[in-house]
Amino acid sequence: MIRKEAEENRSLKIEKYNTDLAIIGGGMSGVCAAITAARQGLKVILVQDRPVLGGNASSEVRLWILGATSHMGNNNRWSREGGIIDELLVENTYRNPEGNPIILDMILLDKVKQEPNITLLLNTAVYEVNKSEPERIESIKAFCSQNATTYIIHAPLFCDASGDGVVSFLSGAAFRMGAETAEEFNEPMAPDASYGELLGHSLYFYTKDTEKPVKFTAPAFAIDVQKEIPRYKSFNAKEHGCKLWWVEHGGRMDTVHDTEKIKWELWKVIYGVWDYIKNSGNFPEAENYTLEWVGMIPGKRESRRFEGDYILSQSDLIEQKVHEDAVAYGGWSIDLHPADGVFSERSPCNQWHSKGIFQIPYRCLYSKNIKNLFLAGRIISVSHVAFGGTRVMGTCAYVAQAAAVAAALCLKHHKLPAELYQDNYMPHLQKALIRTGQYIPNVDWEDEADNVQQANLKSSSHFEFKGFNRDNLVFKTLSIAAAQMLPVHPGKFPAFKVLLRADAPTTFQAELRISARHGGFTPDTVLAVKHIALQAGEQDVNIDFDVVIDQDQYAFVCFLINEKVQLAYSDQRFTGMLSVFNGVNKAVSNNGKQVAPEGSGVETFEFWCPQRRPEGQNIALQFDEVIHTFSEHNIKNGIDRPTVQPNAWVADLADPAPTIEVAWEHEKFIEKIDLVFDTDTDHPMESVLMTHPETVMPFCVRNYHIEDEHGNVVYRKRDNYQARNEIVFESQLKIKKLKIILEHPSTNVPASLFSVRCYTIKHF
Structure with missing residues (x-):
């Protein structure tokens, strides 16, 4: 028993911590930063003001995690983010293909708790920043409402991934809120006052079929959506969760301090929507449906953005500018929403895509005036327009991983964040990031610590691509234009044949295209056109474009729409091979072609996108000669995904034991081996709501x-x-040779490997 006499004053329990890096915010950005930093050897304290991790991806909000892949609705091939965010998405797809947000909560907590270098403080909100000097944070204070404890956390470096930037704000870091004028950064897409300067919040709801009639009586605060929401006819009984992303409000308010007011307005909408669905008589299919869940906290899109030494703007995204300090990339569209949200007469979003992924420089990842403060997530140094493309969770997490590795370098070399850039540590940072799985476009690397670079490589076989087999063919009508993407080397593009069926005599059009931007995947340059007469029935057609390719790149063999023609598709799938289609994906404002308004600063181009498996088979082309060789030497080129080439060793399917042999002239002491396999970085792996056809990538x-x-x-x-x-x-391998012996994933998919790296850790 505890008994205390009356006292004049009492204080709450106080716990003090000293750590290497304090990360504030446990959304996807904070989680990925914490795990990344911990694996770099840093002691990390992760402070999260909610009971679960994941932020907008968690069960409290239930938005899917997306980034550059954009629902496979753009021309950013093989663009899923790498490193920890990729590990988490692959893990979630394996353990949670149904997209249950509760299971995602569990996976994130499990991953964080497996890291001994992370101290996790849930339900803990930062409320005070103490500085040792005007431009340096010394410590933060945070309070946990569940255990009535105040935490005082000292660290040499802080990383703000809190969404609203609470630590950055309290520290006095320079910030912006709202939209810049078009003139400040020469951004034609900058919105005017009628459109509004801020994106609002959203709340979602889930429904459930109870298999018996369910009544619903709306609360008195629910609104009549038929009177107050212009797009009320867009609601239906089948859609719930973040498919209703456009139920948005608050862009005319203070999206930090008015959040509780915004939440109440969104509750009025949500319960009004359900009243409309249940009681208007327009949705008899909803008779057995009930509300299973309604969000308690809104998902925030935008509030403060803090200034670094560089502010990313529209031209960086659209022109895909190259930065010497690139550490990450984005690829979501410039996605701006009217400030009036669900109450607006306007389209609920205004999405404009770039022709490919864009670099994000390191200078956007730290405060320009608080010397020991990293920025992560949606608060990084970007304009409002560029924010439209950097604000999604996959990109936010990717940026946070870069900040975490930068923090490790800062502590190792006794530098402050800005000094890493000023003192020319960018090559070191980029190399360290690539080792963690962070792909950085247009950044090459040579890893002198990797013993494989000095080894002789030999494989039991390598795949020589001459086309796809014709077992189990499927014929599909050319109701949308289709293309086969093919990796090619300099030289004459080889002749090939394609199997098709014609319902009646007709002429169809085939084209050979490439991307005007080397390394891009927008087939906007036509090299050759063939008009081919067909007879009725099944037939092989021989095509020779008689074109010379000038450099390594992907070429597109395109077949334009003809409803009388069916193309043959193969069930074989290979690393670095894709079919794409000039179709429609309205989820990301993809109508087959982006037609840019005059003076918008955005480009007009077509979208050629893959289809989700089990669709998306390869077109059964067969070539007269080998078009590509998947050599074992690809595994030491430092690139772990397809770019201008597949960058993978692929074994011959007939090889019973695909083997890579790594041999050295003299004995090596090996303590660590890194292998990188193909988990299909073209698949977006949305974390909730959407299901996936496989738990393991084929x-x-x-x-x-x-x-x-x-x-x-x-x-x-x-x-x-x-x-x-x-x-x-556990102990060094003293060896002169390693043999890595693989099994083919399936009878239709050969074994492949992007890289093998062997390290002596003391030299790492």
Whole structure:
């Protein structure tokens, strides 16, 4: 029993921490930053003001995680973000393909708690910043309402991933809120006052079929959506969750301090929507439906943006500018919404895509005036227009990972964030990021610590692509234009044949296209056109475009619409091979072609996008000669995804034991091996609501083992599903040769491998 006599004053419990890096905010940005930093060897305290992790992706809000892949609705091929965010999305797809947000909560908590270097403080809100000098944070104070404890956290570096930028704001960091004028950054897309300067909040609801009639009586505060919401006819009984992203409000208000008011307005809308669906008589199919869940906190889109040494703007995104300090990339459209949200007469979004992914420079990731403060997530240094493309969670998390690795470099070299850039540490940072799985477009690297770079490589086989097999063919009507993407080298594009069926005599059009921007995937340059007469029935057609390709790149063999023609598709799938279609994906304002308004600063171009599996088979082209060789030497080129080439070793499907042999002239001491497999970075892996056709990507090698030169098995892996496999040995391997022996993922998909890296950790 505890008994205390009356006292004049009492104070709450206080706990003090000293750590290497304090991360504030436990959304996807904070989670990925914390895990990344912890694996870099830093002691991390992760402060989250909610009971779960994940922020807008969590069960409290339930928005899907997306980034550059954009629902596969743009021309950003193989653009899913790497590193920890990729690991989490792959894990979620494996364990939670149904998109249950509760399971995602569990996965995030599990991943964070597995890291011994992370101290996690949930339900803990930062309310005070203490500075040792005007431009340096010394400590923060935070309070946990659940255990009535105040935490005082000291650290040499802080990373603000809190969404509203609470630590950055309290520290006095320079920030912006609202839209810049078009003149400040020469941004034609900058909105005017009638459109509004801020994006609002959203609340979602989930429904459930109870298999018996359910009545609903609306609360008195619910609005009549038929009177107050211009787009009320867009509601239906089947859509719920974040498919109702456009139920948005608050862009005319203070999106920080008015959040509770905005929440109440959104509740009025949500319950009004459900009243309309249940009681208007327009939706008899909803008779057995009930509300299963309604959001308690709104998902925020925009509030403060803090200033770094560079402010990313519209031209950076649209022109895909190259920055020497690039550390991440984005690829979501410039996605702006009218400030009046669901109450607006305007279209609920205004999305304009760039022709490819855009770099994000390191100078956007730290405060320009608070010297030991990193910025992460949606608060990084961008204009309001550029924010439209950087604000989505996949991109936010990717940026946060870069900030975490930068923090590790700062502590290692006794530098402040800005000094990493000023003192020319960018190559070191980029190399460290790539080692973690962070792909940085247009950044090449040579890893002198990787022993494979000095090794001789030999494979048991390599795939020589001459086309797809014709077993189990499927014929599909050319109701939308289709294309096969093919990796090609300099030289004459080889002749090929295509199998098709014609319902009646007709002429169809085939084209050979490439991207005007080297490394891009927008087929906007036509190299050759063929008009081919067909007879009725099934037939092989031989095509020779008689064109010379000038450099390594992807070419597009395009077949334009003809309803009388059916193309043959193969069930074979290979790493780095895709079919794409000039179709429509209205979820991301993709109507087959982006037609830019005059003076908008945006480009007009067509969208050629893949289809989700089980669709998206390859067009059964067959070539007269080998068009591409998937050599084992690709595994040491430092690129772990397709770019201008597939960048993978792919074994021959007939090889019974696909093997890579890594041999050195002299003995090596190996403590760590990194392998990178293909988990299909073109698949967006939305985290909630949308389901996925597989739990494991079809290209991923499931089973493999590693032998030394004497045939001893030094490592064995079964049921792999992750891209990156890091193998750390308890004691050094003293070897002259390694053999990595793989199994094909399936009878239609050959084994492939992007990279093998071998390290002696003390030299790492």
